[in-house]
Amino acid sequence: MTAAIRTKLSAMMFLEFFIWGGWFVTLGTYLLKDLKTSGIEVGAAVTTQSIGAIVAPFIIGLIADKFFSAQKILGVLHLLGGALLWWASTATNFSSFYPVILVYMILYMPTLALVNSVSFRQMQNPSKEFPPIRVLGTIGWIVAGALISWLNWDKQGGEAALVNTFKMAAIASVVLGLFSFTLPSTPPVKRGESTTIGEILGLDAIRLLKNSSYLIFFIASIAICIPLAFYYGFANPFFQEKGMQATTVTQSLGQVSEILFMVMIPFFFVRLGVKKMLAVGMLAWALRYVLFAYGDANSNYWMLILGIVLHGVCYDFFFVTGQIYTDNLAGERFKSAAQGFITLATYGVGMLIGSLIAGRIVDQYKTSETAHNWQTIWLIPAGIAAVVMVLFLLFFRDKNSMATDPALNLDEQKDMRLDV
Known part of the structure; x- marks a missing residue:
């Protein structure tokens, strides 16, 4: 794996988890304070992650593994995700916020598998080469949290500014979406093969x-x-x-x-x-x-x-x-x-x-x-x-x-x- 590819994969991982950490950590606070929701509604918002995890195998198994290159699907999903996160920032109540974030998580959760797929396909020795690249994802999550606190979006008292976390994540999602089209080609591995629901x-x-x-x-x-x-x-x-x-x-x-x-x-x-x-x-x-x-x-x-x-x-x-x-x-x-x-x-x-x-x-x-x-x-x-x-x-x-x-x-x- 060349240094250029390693750098691209590291940047991909950084942005992937910067996006998630940029809004998900403070989601409960935003909903309770800004949208005045109940705990049950916060729980419902968090379940979108689970719903996305359940749906993700279908997107990977039926689309990424069979028809389109992983890096292209990654790009499209993050471009759509950026638009949805920005839309979520305009919601004024939970009833308008929830369906947007639900669709977003259904699109985002498959990207967790896609970034791994793009990475592994470029490696000769994944057990040795993958950890230094994957750790950039954790660093991205940390940087997102540090940036939120540095900008005082999570400050005590005063007008809440956590809505900006969705806008920040939306911009990062668009950046990753465009960047994904420059990633190494990762064509489908099961083109033309039949796949059962059990396999998916x-x-x-x-x-x-x-x-x-x-x-x-x-x-x-x-x-x-x-x-x-x-x-x-x-x-x-x-x-x-x-x-x-x-x-x-x-x-x-x-x-x-x-x-x-x-x-x-x-x-x-x-x-x-x-x-x-x-x-x-x-x-x-x-x-x-x-x-x-x-x-x-x-x-x-x-x-x-x-x-x-x-x-x-x-x-x-x-x-x-x-x-x-x-x-x-x-x-x-x-x-x-x-x-x-x-x-x-x-x-x-x-x-x-x-x-x-x-x-x-x-x-x-x-x-x-x-x-x-x-x-x-x-x-x-x-x-x-x-x-x-x-x-x-x-x-x-x-x-x-x-x-x-x-x-x-x-x-x-x-x-x-x-x-x-």
Whole structure:
């Protein structure tokens, strides 16, 4: 891979996640303060991410893999997305905002797979070449948060300026849309081939659930996304109510932590193994919400910061480890299907359930027009994460061989392996 291509792919990743981080982190605050929505409506807005994740495989499987080059579809989706984000900034109430952002997320979520596809097709050794490029995406998310706080769009008091986050993201989306047409050619890989709905959704990997260990992991993955939805939808409004200054850039410390722990994953993987890694990730979710429950902007400010920094452990130890576990279990034949299947389950089904639950709980513990009983609110997802962790530890068995699982026949054992 030449330096020019590496630079283009890095810029693509930076813009891809700059766009998402530029408006999604402060979405809950914008809706509650500017559009005067309820918690249920905030939850509904966050579910657009899940709906987009569910629809994304169809766009990739039916269009990108069969008819058009990935970089061209990426360009078109981001140009349309830029127009939709700008349109969303003009909404004056939730009823006009929601359908626009729903269509936007249906178009945006497939681009997460497209940028990976464009990147991988240019690489000879993805395991070595991809991480330095992908980390630019996390940096893009951090820069977006820093810019929002530097411009005081998330300031305490006064007229809210968070509507500008949609305009900023819209401009970046148009820039990436135009830039995408200069990316290396990535033609469809299945032109002329027939594709089933099961293949598109990754349902060929459903045979993995015949392995009892993976079934427990799969259920835990869906369940742990319920408390995850609380953070995505309501962390920023919570920090605002607690009086934290520069909330958006402060929250980006979680992405800094994510980068650091990503580098350390191989070290921990060898020493802890799959079961302990996944359990530590779930424990981190429970702990961070307890810290949020008892933290404040005064003497217990450190609790809020530590809870944010724990994001690296929460995400890397559970989700990244889970992706590695899935990849090793699936084997060569079902790698892509398996990753699509677990993504559909977590960011699709799990986050969808979590967002709907979170909105109702936040509304239930609203104490005034501008305040909530956050201690109780955060202790609920902390309890959910703790219960999931305990059940996972009780029932998950870290097997070293597929042959020990009688649920799989000999042919299936040849198709799948468990190296971890």
